[in-house]
Structure formats: C-alpha cells, structure tokens
Amino acid sequence: MQEEICKKSSLFTHQKLVHKNHEDFSCKKCERKFENKSTLIKHKKIFHEVFKDYLCEKCAKRFGNKHNLLLHIKTVHEGGKDYLCGKCGEKFRKKSHLLFHLKTRHNVFKDYLCDHYGKKFGSKQYLLLHQKTVHEGRKDFSCEKCEKKFGYKSVAFMHLKTVHEGRKDYSCDKCEKKFRRKMPLIRHLRIVHDGRKDYACNKCEKKFTRKPYLLSHQNTVHGGCKDYSCDKCKKKFGDLSNFRRHRRIVHGGRKDYGCDECEKKFGYKQNLRIHQITVHEGRKDYECDKCENTFS
DSSP states (O other): OHHHHHHHHHHHHHIIIIIIIITTOOTTTTTEEEEEEEEEHHHHHHHSSSSOOOOOOOTTEEESSSSHHHIIIIIIIIIOOOOOOOTTTOSSSSSSHHHHHHHHSSSSSSSEEEETTTOOOOOOHHHHHHHHIIISSSOOOSSSSSSSSOOOHHHHHHHHIIIISOOOOOOOOOSSSSSSHHHHHHHHHIISOOOOOOOEEESOOEEEOOOOOOOOHHHIIIIIOOOOOOOTTOEESSSSHHHHIIIIIIIIOOEEESSSSSOEESSSHHHHHHHHIIIOOOOEEEEEESSSSOOO
C-alpha cells in the first residue's frame, strides 16, 4: 500500500512538472514560470525586490541577498577597487569591469573585424557603431543648445556638459588641476605625477608619454616625413598638430595664453612661461663662464 502511494505521488509530480508546463507557479510581475513554489519565492526576492532583508547601515539601502550587500559596502562605502589595469592604471571594483575595459579600450580580446580597413573591436556593438558613424557618416545625436551633431550619444552628452555647462568633474588629488573627462585625469596622473614614459623609440633612446608622440617622432625624425605644407609660407611639418598650431598662431594671430600678472598674451605656452620667469619672477638662470654676468 505504501509503495503504491509513493508511485502515485511520483506520477502526479511528473504530470504537474512535465505536462502542465509549470503553470502552477508563475510570477505575476514578469510572467516567468517555475517548477516549484520555493524557486518562485526566491525569484521574487532577488529580481523583483519583494523582500529586501539585508540592510546597509551606512545608507539604509536594502538588498535581496548578503553577497550584494557586502559588494555594495566594499565598493561604494569603502571605495574598494582591487582590479588594476596594467596598461593605463585605471582601477575597477569588479573583475568583469576590468575585463570589459581591457576588451574594449585596449588591444586585448578584439575579435570583431571591420571589413573596410581592418580595424578591430572588442564587441559587436562597438563594431556596428563604428560602421554606422565612420563609414555611413551618421550623426544621430544633436546638441540641444547648439546645432552641432554627433555620432555617439556619450560624446553629445560630454559636449553639453563640458562646453555649455563648463563642468570639470574630475579633480586631481595631487594638485589642483581639473579635467572634463576621466581619461585625461588618468593620463595626467600617470605622466605628471608618476613621471611615466611608457613608449620608447626602437631607433634611439628617446621615450614618450603617449603613443601618438612616439609615432610622430618616428615618422618625422627617423622617417623624414613632412607631409603637411603651409600654403601661406610653404613651411612643412611632419606632425598635423604642429601644422595646425602654426596656422592658428602665425597666420591666424591667435594668442590663447594670457599672463595673469599683466595684460600680455602669447601664442605658445612656453613663451608665456619664459615671460613669467624672466619678467615677473626676475630669474636669470644663464651665467656667463667668462665673467659674472647672468642672463635670462
């Protein structure tokens, strides 16, 4: 008799689970179905936050399980960022965030190839976005303050925040300098305060703080390339930024560097610095080896 009851119970369980397609335990919020009541309750507790039994004592935020509470305390309140990127020095709270950063930001795990000119991307999403904006020329995001358009929503938002609102949300904790974006701050810390020059020329002993500077050095100094010619004075340049600076300052008359001690302005930052040292600080760093005279 006992054996017959067990068999009958197993039969009912089989019919309920297999043939009724778990209809008895459905979530009313997302219509997902479960094979038993305990799994349904656990689903509600975690995904729909019905029961948040784990309270953060620092900010009163509640969590569905202890793991998420501890992760919240470690990353938000203790500032724990244990995962360091060896390529740029940025730190991350989760290993998955570091891996995603390596995959998309640096030349690691780039499996998606653009068939136009061979550029690789860390995700299919970035490849499709690249094709849409670069090769199709689409700019779907407009600035609400001006008529400028952008291919990326994040760039449009950054433009609004920095250009129109003048915000600089990223401050250096070692000096008073502020930045509009996070990456320039990280680069500033690495170059200015850590003194790192990670890009070495394989033809001479010179080192550089950034890869574009190294490539420009190799092309112009060792390769002899001067592809940028000024149509006003025929002067040639190996670097595009130097060419643009020449046109802006020499032929455009731009003087963007003003002295805060007087009203004098300069086209080049180094000229401003020389002016401040010699005129306002009165320094004379160059001494004649034949006599005692010093010069600025």
